[in-house]
Amino acid sequence: MLIAGEASGDTLAAELVVALRRELLAREVNGSADVQPLRTALGPRFFGAGGSRMAAAGVELAFDMTRHSVIGLTEALKQVAKFRRLMQQLLKLARQRQPDVIVCVDFHGFNGRFAAAVRRAVRPQRGTFNNWNPKIVQFVSPQVWASRSGRVYSMAENLDLLLSIIPFEKDWYAQRVQKLRVEFVGNPIVERHSNAERGTQTAEQAAPSSTINPPSSRCILLLPGSRPDEVRRHLPLVAETAKRIAEVAPVEFKAIAPDESLAASMRTALQGLGANCRVQVGGIADALRTADLAISKTGTVLMECALFGVPVVAFYKTSWPTYWVGKRIIQLKWISMPNILAEEEIYPEFVQGRATPENLSAAALELLRNQAHRRAVQARLKAIVASLGEPGAARRAARLVCELLQR
DSSP, X not given: OXXXXXXXHHHHHHHHHHHHHHHHHXXXXXXXXXXXXXXXXXXSOOEEEEOHHHHHTTOEEEEEGGGGOOOSHHHHHHTHHHHHHHHHHHHHHHHHHOOSEEEEESOHHHHHHXXXXXXXXXXXXXXXXXOOOOEEEEESOOOTTTSOTTHHHHHHHHOSEEEEOSTTHHHHHHTTOTTSOEEEOOOHHHHHTTTOXXXXXXXXXXXXXXXXXXXXXXXXXXXXXXXXXXXXXXXXXXXXXXXXXXXHSOEEEEXXXXXXXXXXXXXXXXXXXXXXXXXXXXXXXXXXXXXXXXEEESSTHHHHHHHXXXXXXXXXXXXXXXXXXXXXXXXXXXXXXXXXXXXXXXXXXXXXXXXXXXXXXXXXXXXXXXXXXXXXHHHHHHHHHHTTOXXXXXHHHHHHHHHHHHO
């Protein structure tokens, strides 16, 4: 059983399912309570909740969980009843199907509670004729090292294995809860973009001076987000920032949307840029290969930018209640993962009140014009990418899950 609640988790889960199917069949693992091994008629079976990528990978979905993704305290509180209903539906399904392994993919606000609910449901019913006791795996650690570190103790009680994609997490957990098994499998984006490279040499890489005024237009990616709420909140900021840049520098803009409905919203908001702005659905890897700069909301996409060596001006805006709660519980200086891994501000960050068109456009123009600064950023990005491990994160994760089954 797999549960993923966001687009990124849906992709991770789909990659893991493909790797698990190969690994299970190759090992001829008897991972069920049946006498016969999985390499018979039906082979391994996968079910749960997620999105279109999981469905395409052969997961039988109870419902599309990615449609219910929310960000922020205020937004989550509005939907408490709905999430409780979805959890009860999945818990009932788990008890009916009795999976050998439950893989919770990211989405820890929901999945952490689901793992605890499964453990509570299983304990009082163990017995001679009712011995269902699934292994529970969390794929992608919640950022407990950033806030609410006390969550590690409930995780240690409810999880059999935590699969980490961030290099420092295994040591961080080892210093706090030896009971919880944590394994770093590498970061999946390395394999997805294993051929990541810049498609062309940019003008400032060829220019001799450290500060230049480029004669030809540059390509700036606009990445306001992948969820409707994010896009709605960020689009006015991104549009005004792009307008200010276009007034003083020869640039072309390319906005990336996750689907056609959000692309339509972006086209409306960015129409003031005219022919200098193109909105496309997907294709971020190809866009990053030729991009000179990205103006992006914080999140997983920043690691993709880092992989392609693209400098970024990062920003994020949320509801004020969510911001004030986060400000009091988050213990980190930065929220962008490249900055956290580097322990310095490689990507300039502008959050909430500091996320203004003036600040973002000034930082973008500095990165466009200052060759020395850009080279320093790209050198640090190479070191960060090297720390993420070799390609094959899904394959290594699948092997660890199979070992859990065998034991």
